[in-house]
Structure formats: structure tokens, C-alpha cells
Amino acid sequence: MFIYSIKASTLKFFGALVVSAVAIIGLLVFIPGADSGAEVNNPMGDEINFVGINTNEDRLAFLAQFGWEVKPEAVTEEQVTIPAEFDRVFIMYNELQHRQGLDLSNFRRNTVTRFTYQVLNFPDYEGVVYATILVYRGQVIAGDICSADPNGFVYGFRGRE
DSSP, X not given: XXXXXXXXXXXXXXXXXXXXXXXXXXXXXXXXXXXXXXXXXXXXXXXXXXXOOOSHHHHHHHHHTTTOOXXXXXSEEEEXXXXXXXXXXXXXXHHHHHHTTOXXXXXXXXXXXXXXXXXXXXXXXXXXXXXXXXXETTEEEEEEEEESSTTOOEEBTTBTO
């Protein structure tokens, strides 16, 4: 017969080790965007780069992928938190994101950075037009092209398409 004794501190150590391993695996599985590739396939069939958006130049290049020319400096840059529960406005905005191959519901309760740029080349419109990009950890998670007019328009990154 073989008898092995374990001290209580040894049990605590292995228990803490198991809990830590489970926590790390859980974080890797449930962190939004952890499994994102370098490119996201959008419904139009094009390959658009949505990741690696860390600098102002990256954001300008991101918008240029859709043909937008914008003023080189952001009009606004602010931190916003995606709500846990979407109201009617967020539901409609997320539907716009779905048409672009994006989904805000994966980022509920996360604080993201919203960048707004003035668009210089929106066709057949005389008013002010803005491009808004929501970025989380270097990944564009949402955005739109919209007029500054309260009764204006909101489109996806492709504009009127």
C-alpha cells in the first residue's frame, strides 16, 4: 500500500493554479475580437482591412479604402461605452453595421474610441458630411458616413450603395 500526504498549502497552490488556468482560457475565448483576422469579408465581396488601425494615418487609410477623402485631423476623438442593452436607436445602428459585416453586440460594455472626420468628397451634397469610426484595440468595430443636418442621412462606409 502507498500512502501520500499533502499539506493544505499544497492543495491551495494547485487549486489556485487550476483557477488561474481556467480564467486565462475563459478570457481568451470570450474577449471580443480576440479571434479577428487581418481582414473582414464584407457583404459586397471585397476584402477590407478593419484591424491594425492604431494611428491617425491608419484611420485615414481605412477611410480611403472606401474612396473617402477627409480632412487630415479628426474633428472629435472621444471615449464612448457600448451599452449592455441596446435601445431602439442602437438596434437600428447595429443593423447598419450588420450590412457592413460588423456587429456591435460583440462589444457590449466595452469602452471604445470614436473618431469623427469631415468628408471632403461626398458626391451631390452641399452640406457638411462626417465619417465616424469606432475603434476597439486597433480594430474598427463600427462606423458610418452621415450628414451634419439633423434631418439628413446615415450610410455605411460605402455611402449611398
